[in-house]
Amino acid sequence: MTTLPDDAADHGAATGPPRHPRHLTVVERTPDLRARAAELRELKARLRAGSAAPTDAQHAKGKLTAYERLDLLFDDDTFTEIEPLRRHRCTSFGMDARHVPGDGVVVGWGEVHGRPVFAYAHDFRVFGGSLGEAHAEKIHKVMDLALTTGAPLVALSDGAGARIQEGVTALAGYGGIFRRNAAASGVIPQISVILGPCAGGAAYSPALTDFVFMVRGTSQMFVTGPDVVQTVTGEVIDHDGLGGADVHGDRSGVATFVCDDEKSCLDDVRYLLSLLPANNREEPPAVAVTDPADRRTDRLLDIVPVDTARAYDVREVVAEIVDDGEVLEVQESWARNIVCALARIDGHVVGVVANQPASMAGTVDIDASDKAARFVQTCDAFSIPLVTLLDVPGFLPGTDQEHGGIIRHGAKLLYAYCTATVPRVQLILRKAYGGAYIVLDSRSIGADLSFAWPTNEIAVMGAEGAVNVIHRRAVAASADPDATRASLVADYRAELMNPMHAAERGLVDDVIDPADTRRVLARSLAMLRAKHRPQPVRKHGNAPV
Secondary structure (H helix, E strand, C coil), X not given: CEECCCCCXXXXXXXXXXXXXXXXXXXCHHHHHHHHHHHHHHHHHHHHHCCHHHHHHHHHCCCCCHHHHHHHHCCCXXXXXXXXXXXXXXXXXXXXXXXXXXXXXXXEEEEECCEEEXXXXXXXXXXXXXXXXXXXXXXXXXHHXXXXXXXXXXXXXXXXXXXXXXXXXXXXXXXXXXXXXXXXXXXXCEXXXXXXXXXXXXXXXXXXXXXXXXXXXXXXXXXXXXXXXXXXXXCCCCHHHHHEHHHHHHHHCCCCEEECCHHHHHHHHHHHHHHCCCCCCCCCCCCCCCCCCCCCCCCHHHHCCCCCCCCCXXXXXXXXXXXXXXXXXXXXXXXXXXXXXXXEECCEXXXXXXXXXXXXXXXXXXXXXXXXXXXXXXXXXXXXXXXXXXXXCCECCCHHHHXXXXXXXXXXXXXXXXXXXXXXXXXXXXXXXXXXXXXCCCHHHCCCEEEECCCCEEECXXXXXXXXXXXXXXXXXXXXXXXXXXXXXXXXXXXXCCCCHHHHCCCCCEECCHHHHHHHHHHHHHHHCCCCCCCCCCCCCCCCC
């Protein structure tokens, strides 16, 4: 019951403070509210814990629950869940007796390294994490919040696809997710973490996001499963062989990162988020570093051989240049002939693209073109400056490449660089031949600055190939073809491949001592932070596909 104050009383004689005439003194409701609050806490605790059998089954597969994953993703005690009590409305196929609060997905927001991040996580313990109408609407809600507030979105995928009992409404739910993925593309970072099965239409949402993580042994992605493949083609293959983490990490390029377990995977997600801005209107987060920006890089003199025919690992060059040697390489096991990585120079995030002489002599092929083009576009979308390290003999020749569309795929890389508006610095380590030199951010396609080491060779092609074309008849008619070819090669190299040739003709801004590389890059990037390049008025470009 409640008690009203006596309005006829002599308020001037009251011993306490004046009371509003409408003041209500609650006498009996408080115990009821406390009981209700306790019941609510108990209900939410039960939802989080889940049933014992499904939880044990999840752990037996080496997998964590949705809540355990979110605990690893977010800073301690920062995750706020929304719509935890939402349930489906389906009454068909016995679903009217299976109303589980949450409907198989946990959504909300929290902080990662003190910065807001939104997330949704499929709960495989509830309907196998399958997507129905209510499930999809929860995801739509958190995606809309991420986009309107300008914060990254992380999707923890572990679901059985569309909920068959709900029919086409489930498919429409996927459509809403795809549309939001496309709307958020280039506006906020979108990260997909595959922690279980991801089949059918569900596989397309990760493909629309910026980065895809997978875990060996538990993650699978495919459009049609092994049973369908066997029925249609007669091929017998298991889930991992069809769409496991290593398949997509090594062969298809779908997985940006492949990890050994869920904890290390989510640690890597947190690290990636520390390198990305919250949205396309912000700069990537800068940090204070103890590694001096003007540190000499004398070790580079020993890493890179002068002989252009000798291989080396360009990742050692990258590690020597960046802060404290810390590098996050993307798609590490796919298209190994080109290296794409995020790192910091003088505390500021940069994207590094580098030819890898240790793989396929550093030539650019179809896969390398796709890998680098996607990386350049991602960096440009999120204001991450680009540093391109060249040691490239050209595009990979061969009928497989030509028939596979190397022209089209190479054009993707060319288009990505030509349209990139972020600061761009090119550095030629050794050789830079032909169209590959032009495509990999040369001055002619818009690099802000280009530098070269004294070992650089910028040319249409290597000296040997050039002599075979230019002097083919003279060599054939010579009494000593080998000696004649060697002499002509030396002449060509001296005239057109002299290390100072490019600087004399304005193709590079300077020829630098390799030991000064870090200092030169740091100063150049610092100057270019004020760069602004207005965009043409158009609906959008028509990029090669």
